[in-house]
Amino acid sequence: MARTRTDATVTGAPHTEPDPRPAPELGPDGEQLDLADRQALRRVAGLSTELTDVTEVEYRQLRLERVVLAGLQTSSGAGEAEVSLGELAALAETAGSQVLDALLQRRDTPDPATFLGSGKAAELRDVVAATGADTVICDGELSPSQRRGLEDVVKVKVVDRTALILDIFAQHAKSREGKAQVELAQLEYLLPRLRGWGESMSRQAGGRVAGGAGIGSRGPGETKIELDRRRIRTRMAKLRREIRDMRTARETKRGSRRRNGVPSVAIAGYTNAGKSSLLNRLTGAGVLVEDALFATLDPTVRRAELPDGRAVTLSDTVGFVRQLPHQLVEAFRSTLEEVAEADLVVHVVDVSHPDPEGQLTAVREVLAEVGAHDIPEVVALNKCDVADTEVVDRLLRRERRSVAVSARTGAGVAELLERVAADVPRPDVEVDVVVPFTRGDLVSRVHADGEVLDVEHGPDGTRLRARVDEALAAALDGAAQQDR
Incomplete structure (x- = not known):
């Protein structure tokens, strides 16, 4: 039986009416196809493959499912500790886990054995048993002995804030450079946390056995943990070389x-x-946008036009966080150099956050660490449409070079562009030349890369009065000389 064609031009074919409904309008974020791909991959509860003996290995790839949080309130105060614990909960949810409960202990310094005090650690064990959690996440960086001691008490896997952030980065990295940077950071974190079992893990003879020394001179040789450390160091050296080569390509594009x-x-x-x-x-x-922490890891560079007609490049960078692991700062240094080499930094702050001042301080600390502290800065107070007006006014008074904006509604974006246009470096050579009509390419370059002050079209060509860089000024002068 032949198929029936649905083409309306064929005689006898069924006529299909066009859909009268208009196509849905895309917002400024575009179709967000990457977001659909990311949301299609989620952890499945109840399928954990973790070992029941949590003391067997020191570091494992995270498979977070049902977690309990634990934090310390030190001299910084209760408000800051609660904000940090809330941020840890958001990190855990971004990693794909379900937060069941949280404990906060008031303590001057972490306990050297179990991070929490012995009484609070026992209370945490009871909470874990009551909620059926399989993981405890501590709001801080644990030493190997602290992690091992706390696991012995609570009887479930214990991870710290650094391991959690590394897990999120491993999930979200897409580019070759991003994956290499994340792997390097993970190996740096893993190296001091390896554990072995001494002579029972020996892999070769030691001492002078090879020379026939015999009884009394045989040693344990290279143990399994030593072999693992050597392999990790070899892999880290290879990753550093790869990242260094990628950095060269990035510098070439930046130089262009x-x-x-x-x-x-x-x-x-x-x-x-x-x-x-x-x-x-x-x-x-159309860069991926998601209400999650560290949704963007791979930098994106796009061209934009300022209100005065000049072109600029805008670079989206990886976000920062309190207590950002130093392994990540070192691994992502080549990416963060996009900030250090910029002419201007637009510092985006979430004014709807409970502690926007803390965010400002945390970001500026990382910028100082990568050598970007002396670059001119414009503070964009984002999400002003849902923030408290008193908070917005307070930050506008505190930060002199700040603009209240809303990326969602577009409010304040025009004012932000005006501020950026006023603060980015201007071309330093002023020219007044007549460009022949045959060199329209130079006129186009002036409009794209320079600052046009006046344009007149005459019988001999286009008279331009503009500010341009030295190379373009020389090209314009050469074209004018040839026309004479």
């Missing part, structure tokens, strides 16, 4: 943009502050 005289603007800020949403609003880049 600088030769064209295009100013660079880096969008930096706390994680989930709305940096990618702001980039999408300014350029229509």
Whole structure:
């Protein structure tokens, strides 16, 4: 039996009416296909393959499912400790886990044996048993002995804040460079936390056996843990070489943009502050946007036009967080150099957050660590449409170079662009030349990369009065000389 064609031009074919409904309008974030891919991969509860003996290994790839949080309130105060614990809960949910409960202990310093005091550790064990949790996450970086001691008490797997952040990075890295940086950070974290079982893990003879020394001179040789450490160091050296080669390619692209005289603007800020949403609003880049921490790891560079007609490049960077693991700062140093090499930093702050001042401080500490503390900065107070107006006014008074914006609604974006146009470096050579009509390419370059002050079209060509860089000024002067 032949198939019936649905083409309306064929005689006797069924006529299909066009869908009268208009196509849904895409917002500034675009179709977000990457977000659909990410949300299609979720952990399945109840399928954990962890060993029942939690003391057998010191470090494992995280498979978080049902977790209990534990934190310390030190001299910093209860408010800051609660904000940090809430952020830890958001990190755990981003990693794909379900937060069941949380404990906060008031203590001057962490216990050297179990991080928490012995009484609070016993209470944590009871909470874990009552809730059926399989993981405890501590709000801080644990030493190997602290982690082992706390696991002995609570009888379930214990991870710290650093391991949790590394797990999120491993999930979200997509580019080759991002994956290499995350693996390097994980290996740096893993290396001092390996554990072995002494002579029983020996893999070869030691001493002078090879020389026939015999009884009394045989040693344990290289143990399993020593072999693992050597392999990890070899892998780390290879990853550093790969990242260094990728850095060369990034510097080449950056140098090309600088030769064209295009100013660079880096969008930096706390994680989930709305940096990618702001980039999408300014350029229509369609970068992945998700209400989750560390949704963006791979930097994105897009071109934008300022109100005065000049072109700039906008770079979306990885977000920062309190107590950002130093392994990540070192591994992502080549990526963070996009900020250090920028002409201007747009520092995005979530003013709807309970502690926006703390976010400002945390980001500036990391910027100082990568050598970007002396770059001019414009503070974009994002999410002002849902923030407390008193908080917005307070930060506007505190930060002199700040603008209240909303990447979601577009409020304040025009004012932000005006501020960026006023603060990015301007071309330093002023020219007044007549460009022949045959060199329209130079006129186009002036409009794209320079600052046009006046344009007149005459019988001999286009008269331009503009500010441009030295290379373009020389090209314009050469074209004018040839026309004479």
